[in-house]
Amino acid sequence: MISVGPLALALERLFAVLGIVAFMAAASWIGRRHGKDSDKAAWRALLVGLVAARAGFVGQNWSAFAVEPLSIFYVWQGGFFPLAGLAAAAISLVLSLRRSPALFPTGMAFVGSAAAALIATSLFLASSQRPLPQGLVLHSLAGEASALDDRKGKPFVINLWASWCPPCRREMPMLIEEAARSPVPILLANQGEDATKVRTWLDGQRLTSAHILLDSDQSAAAAIGSAGLPATLFVDSKGVIRELHVGEISRAALLAGLRELD
Structure with a gap:
């Protein structure tokens, strides 16, 4: 990268x-x-x-x-x-x-x-393709903790984003839409912004916050080694990062990555 x-x-x-x-x-x-x-x-x-x-x-x-x-x-x-x-x-x-x-x-x-x-x-x-670092904890907009270690045993996707990032803003409506219907969890982890700012931006875009999580200290990006945004990680059931897509992701690339996790 x-x-x-x-x-x-x-x-x-x-x-x-x-x-x-x-x-x-x-x-x-x-x-x-x-x-x-x-x-x-x-x-x-x-x-x-x-x-x-x-x-x-x-x-x-x-x-x-x-x-x-x-x-x-x-x-x-x-x-x-x-x-x-x-x-x-x-x-x-x-x-x-x-x-x-x-x-x-x-x-x-x-x-x-x-x-x-x-x-x-x-x-x-x-x-x-390396193991997802252990000990990563994200939080919901309501402040509830969500430990990524608890998800081991099932595949999931993490998207690292921020409201100030133009490609993040472009891909977010599609990501939220796919997250709502995907059998594989898609976690949308905001980097470095507080709940109020994230809610304000989502409301302004008329987007739901159901799958939004916060990584206020950007520990996920630091542990993964992602130096820029957006970044989308496809994690398999063994906790291994199967693919790291850096930059704006298309619906086709997202669905193709999800198929590889099955």
Whole structure:
């Protein structure tokens, strides 16, 4: 995770961006040696790959996107099917360069950059699967304590948010809606704000407070190691953090994460 002020960006997205940059730089260099065909083919493959990766994710999670069709275009929330994108990009490269001497070096650059990004992402995701720290206690708006240790044995989701955080505010109506009907508990843990301020903001947005909890001293964020907001953790029945989604989460990504906990 990298932080930008109080906000954070997921490292797996950074790895994907770096992989793309490396491939495009290599394609540009190859283009100078073998003609511009490889450069144009690389841009074409990039576009085809991104569209295919997004389309694959949308297809996998159509029930969530059907509720909010415009969210298909909210690519800043994440949500791509990498294998579909890589396969489509590879096919595009082969078709574009099938008669060009640039096919082999461009293909090798594509395979190398894709492999490096996938390996880095896999290692990062594996490292994020760790036990949820013990001793964390949140409080309801009424002041009642809720120990997360008591939830071990059943999966749950924790979303860390604050009313001053723009992406938190955008995702909150959807999170509250899904929390109300999800069989897996979704805990919405406000970071560092008091009950009065949280109630005032919720009332102003006409949102229910049923699933809102307070982490006034931000102990959850500190223990988990989340340096920015929002952050959503998917915790399995053994108390292991299976996934940490940093940044605004879409309905599709939330439901996909919940399915993985079953």
